[in-house]
Every structure is written in C-alpha cells, then in structure tokens.
Amino acid sequence: MMFDWISPRALNRRGMLSMNKRNIDYIARYNDRSAYPLVDNKLKTKLVVDECNVASPKLLQVVSEQHEIGHFRERVADLDGFAIKPAKGSGGKGILVIVGRDGDDFVKPSGSKVSLEEIERHLTNILAGLYSLGGSPDVAVIEALVRSDPRLARYSHEGVPDIRIVVFKGYPVMAMLRLATHASDGKANLHQGAVGVGLNLANGQALNAVQFDRPIEFHPDNGLKLADIRIDNWHYLLNMASRCYEATGLGYMGVDLVVDETQGPLLLELNARPGLAIQIANGQGLLPRLKAVEALKRPHLTPEERVHWSMVRAGAENIPEPERWTPALEPMYQI
C-alpha cells in the first residue's frame, strides 16, 4: 500500500477538489477576508450566529487577562464538566475538555487526570497566543460541556462526535460525521486519527468511512458497523448549517455541529478553510456539486429553499416543499 497512487486524470474524473484549487478558486474567491475574524474567533462566531437563530454551547466565562487565571479556581469550583478553548485556535488545537472531577483533579474524556496547575498553565499558554494563528495574544473561552446524544455518542470513543457540513454559497454540498478514536485522543479531528463517515445529503445516512485517509468499515475502538449510522433531524441540521451563511457571509466554509442530549443540535465552530478529507469519507469529489451551485442562474434566497435544492439534488424524495420567498414589489408599510 506504500506506493499506491492515483492518476490526476482519474482524480479529475471523480471531481476531486485539490488543495491548491480549493485555496485559489474557492477560499480566495468566495471568502471575504474581512469575514475571517468572525470564524477565527469563537467568541465572535457565537455572537454572530446567535442572531440567525443558530444555537451554540452555553458560554460560561471568558479569561482574557493573566491575573484572571487566579480566579479561575473559584469559578470552576462548582462545575463538573466544561471545555476550555482558545478563541482564535484552529484545527482543534488547544481545546481541553473536562468531563468530571476526581478529588482536586479534573478528568479528561480519556479518563486521565489533570491537575489545576496544569489547567492554569494551559490557560496561560492560550493567553500568550500559543494556539492562535500567527501567535497573537488570545483569550480563553470556557463553555458548558456538550453531552452528546447517546445514539451518536456510542459510535465515538472518549469524545463528542461532530458533524461537518461544507456549505457553499449557503448550499450544503457535502457532509460527514467525525468520530473520536483512541488514536485521536478523544478529538474529532481527522488528521489526528478521528474516523470520518460520509453522510448522504438526502437523508443523513452513512456512506463510507475513513481513518487516516484510508477506508474502514468498523470503528477501530468499539467495533461498531459504521454503515448503520443515520443522523436524526437531518433536515434541521442542514437548515442550521445553511443559516450560518447569512450570519457570516462566507461563501465556502465548514460548519461543525454537535447534537446535545438535552439541547439538540448546537454549532461548535465554523471553519473558513475546511479540509479535503470529507471527499474521501464520501467517496465523491466536491467539484461537481460546487460547480452545480456556481451554475445556478437565480440563487435561492432563503436557507430553506437552498437546503431543499441540495437535498433534492442529492436524491431526496417526499420532502416538504419550502415556501417560495419572493421580494415584495411594494413597500410593506405605507404611510
């Protein structure tokens, strides 16, 4: 397998989007630079998507100064689970998830313990900008712990599974479920070893699965058959992802959602540079779908219409027709 190659022509035929093409023809062209801070800063993301009725995990506190770390101890005293994230972190870097307490120590999803001193050092690192792009000073965001819906959580090993949906000009174009593994240390990050399961846009049904860019059939840790997965509330999730387009204006982005057992779907984060592994997980290239959206002469104006178009294109049947929204010809309110 070491020297397993595919020809560029074969990749082209499958419509595989390459890194260079993604950067030049999609990210650089459709993502306005000024919108980047919205997604690169988790605090700003939270605020902006909230306006578009996209829920995200509850914000517990923000540590923005070194001296505030001293108060961290008191503030977390009565908390069992929480997640510490660098506001400007990328690719899951610097995220520390605590699921419980053991005496004075805190317990990570893997079961290993962290002392308060280690958490404080972690906060110091975040503030100094260790995890932020370009090393600029950062703030630490502390969010309520997401407790994953057990129907999905059982597929994931020591971590919250999340759903990545690539949204292009507001149209969901491809989706996958990311499951944490032992190799990924409870993180749903594909290049750290998480499993990616491609999802059918039409119904949320699993297609293929990959780990380390190589196809697999069963979860490496719990042995569950990955093809059995089917996401509930699929239509709702796609709508949520599509609404993020209105919130940020980013033409090409990855929307990361989780399903909380009590609060339902929540937005975890947005990504202005979504990865390419989603194509392998789906066994299909992104290009034909992106081109179909680009070819639309009259783009749909509401998230519902866009999601409907995407699902129908993916082969969905018997789904409710969305209300067609047409701009009013007359001013609504006349004096």
Added chain:
Amino acid sequence: MIRHSKTPFYLATTLLILAGLLLAVLRHLQMGVPWLPGEQQPVWLVEARIDFQAWGEPVSVDLNIPDQPPGFYTLTEQAASPGYGFAITEHQGDRRAEWTIRDAAGHQTLYFKTRLIPDQYASEPRLEPGPIKPAEIFLEEPDTTAARTLLQQAEARSSDAASLTRELIALLTSDTPDQNTRLLLSDAELASTLYQLLNFGGIPARIADGIQLEDARRQQPLQPWIQIHDGDRWLTFNPRTGVQGVPEDVLLWRQAEGSLLDVVGGTDSIVRFSMLRQTVPALQIVRAEANERAFGSLSLYQLPVEQQGMFRMLLLLPFGALVVCLMRILVGIKTSGTFMPVLIAVAFVQTSLLPGLAAFISVVTLGLLMRGYLSSLNLLLVSRISALIILVLFITAGISIIGYQMGFSTGMTVTFFPMVILAWTIERMSILWEEEGAHEVLIQGAGSLLVAILAYLVMRAPLAEHISFNFPELHLVVLGIILLLGQYTGYKLTELRRFAPMKRYK
C-alpha cells in the same frame, strides 16, 4: 465576490519573464557577461621594450602608447622600470608613457606592458568630429605635377575621401606602375608617399603604427597603416592592400601625429614589441570593464567588494524561495514554518552541508530536551522563547568548544545558524510533539530538512550563484514563475497518494 479576469495577470507575468530574459540577453551581448561560470576569454599581453645608452645625465624617455585602439579594450597597463619615475600623460590626443630619472649611465632597459581584450564592440572607429586640417605638404617639381595627375586619376574614379584613398592605394600598388607613380615612390616609402599625396590633395591623413599579433612572438616590427579623417572619425586603411578597416589580429599601437619614442639624455634607442596570448575568466574582464559601459552602471560590480559579497548571498534567496514554492505547491511536502527551510539552507551554504546538518540536528535535539524541562516550569510564552534563545546560545557555544577541543573546526560552523530561528523551530517542534505526537514532528522535521537540503543544493550550484549575481534581472523570471505557481490549481504530488483510496469508488 469580484472576479477579475486572469488575462491581464498572465499578460503582465509573461511581460515580466520576457523583460527579465531580454535584459539578460542584452547584458550578455553588451557587456559580454558569460552565460556559464568559468568561461575563458583570450587576452593579449603586449610588451614594449625600450633599450638605449644613457649619457650619465638626466634622462627622460617617452613612448607613445595605445589609446583606445580599434578592436581592443585595454584591461591593464603597467611599466617596469627600476629607479625611474613613471607617468602616463595625454596631450592633444597623444597618449604617452613617460619615464624620468635624474642620473643614468650605460645600457638602460624599460618595459611597458599592456593587456588587451579583443572586443568586437570597439571595432568601430570612435567619433572624433573635426574639423581637422590636412598637414601642410610642400612638394617640388616634378613631384607636384605627378601628385596632381595621380590625384586627378583617383578622383575621377571615386566619390568621397574613403574611395579616393582606396583608388590612390590601388594606383600606387599597381603591378604596372605608370611614370608618375614610379617617380613618387622612388624617394619615399609607400605609406609616407600616400600620406603626402592625401594631405596634398586636401584630405587629413596620418600614419599609424600597427603590430601583427601572433602568440609568443618577440621583436615584432611595427607596420605603417594609413588613417584618413572623413569629418567624423579616423578611417584606417592597409596601404599595402587598400582594404579598409583594422583586421582582428592587428593592434594599432600608435594613432597620433607624435613620434613613437623620444629619448632625451641617451642614444641608440630602440623599441621592440613582444606579445603573448593568455586566457582569463571572462567575468574578471567584465568586472574591469563595468565602469565604462552603459549597462555597467546597472550591475552589481559597481558596489564595494564587501557589499558584493553580501548581495551574492541575498541574491540566492529567490532560488531558495522558488524551491520552497515548488516543493509545497507541486509536491506538497509539509515543512515547519513556511520559509524556515530557506533560512536553514542559507546557514548550510556557510557551514557546508554535512557539518551544518549535524550541528542543526544536534542543536534542535538538545533544545527539545531542554524545552521539555522549560515546559514544566509553567512560564509565559515570551519568556519561554527568550529562555530558549539563551539556551540555544549555550548549546551552540558548547558544541563549538567541544568540537574545537576534539579537533573539529567544523564545530564552529554552528554559529552560522540564526539563533532566533533555531529557538522558534524548537518551540514549534515541541508544541507539535505535545499535540500531534512524535510522528508529526518527524514528518515535518524531515520535510523541512529535505526542502532545506534541496534549496541548499540549488543555491550551492555554481550556475545558480553565477546567474543570480551576474544577471540580477533573471530574478524577474523567477518572480514570474513564482507568480504563475501561485495560480496552479492542479493536484499536488502527495495528493495523488492521499486520494488513492478514491480508486474504489465509481
């Protein structure tokens, strides 16, 4: 989003590349900068040796020396003359070497050496606008009549001064000379007859002395050449054949009215010429010429030597950047830090590869170990990096000292690595290790080193060094290529492997 048309971009890039190439070609043609390093060019070393008997009085010797001879460029001039004062003077277009001494007796020998490069661009006679008056010639009868007749014959068959000269030469060198020709040649040599005839006919003319250049010849005689002034410049004719122009292998030593050699305070003076054909690197010549050519003022040879050395290094950076672009855009190798490999490669250029590699790896490894301890100290990022810089300094000093004690002078080379870059590399590697594991550290570290070594090999290539310094405009071409690479939307080489599982689908 606004979509700009790509056509102006491609047009501009193409223009950029073409401009770079064009400038380089011009530089090659104009200044003779060779395309390849180590190219040789012939140089003629011509030596004039003056012998005379001094009377034991103050002696002053002056010799006419070449003044921009057509077809040659003067590289160096030097005089060897123990005890004599020496100066080069110029008076009304007469360039002379002057030796002086208060007191000299007996046999004296003086040398004047000049090194000349054949130069096709200097073969055109240079502009010397007149008006120049013809020399006054007084002829006696019957020479006057003979001269008039000859001039009338030649004038009838010519249109201007040059063709008149050719016709006169043809008449004078004819196999069947007529009465007038025989009369005129009976009491003077061919060249001086010609000189007299031309000036008598109102054409400014003079006799030049030429040397036939042949490798390793000694005691070559001077040959007379006739030069006429056509109003703008002096044209040279071979009085023996009537051919206009100076052959490539003839050096016009004297092109002035004055005498070849004047000796005051001595007798029996004689000047002899010997010559030698040498080859020198073409670049050396370019450097010497640079001051005088139009293009020369645009070249880096104008800078002081110290700055030249610095630029030599800086100008290699674009090649390093090109290698990084190729490796990251086309191949897709992961490196830690975008241009860190180029900086390492620059350090390698100074340390040479293997010692540099050993020094780099040992510093980074030791640094990683120490960083492990720093990590447990719970420091702020800025002070951690600062501490790391100081530690790196200690490691470097340690390696240098130990290396020196063990007799490896290569230990010293470690100081060429930029400390801050090393410290950051260690910090990044350490974070990478904690977050992604040793595997990723190895991949990125090896990727960085691989790209650094490739960049080093490219920057080290004699051709790259030669081209980058001598044809700075070719960096426009590199810039153009880099800009075009920035538009590459195809697959990277590593993606062909990464996406290989796609073979199973469809």
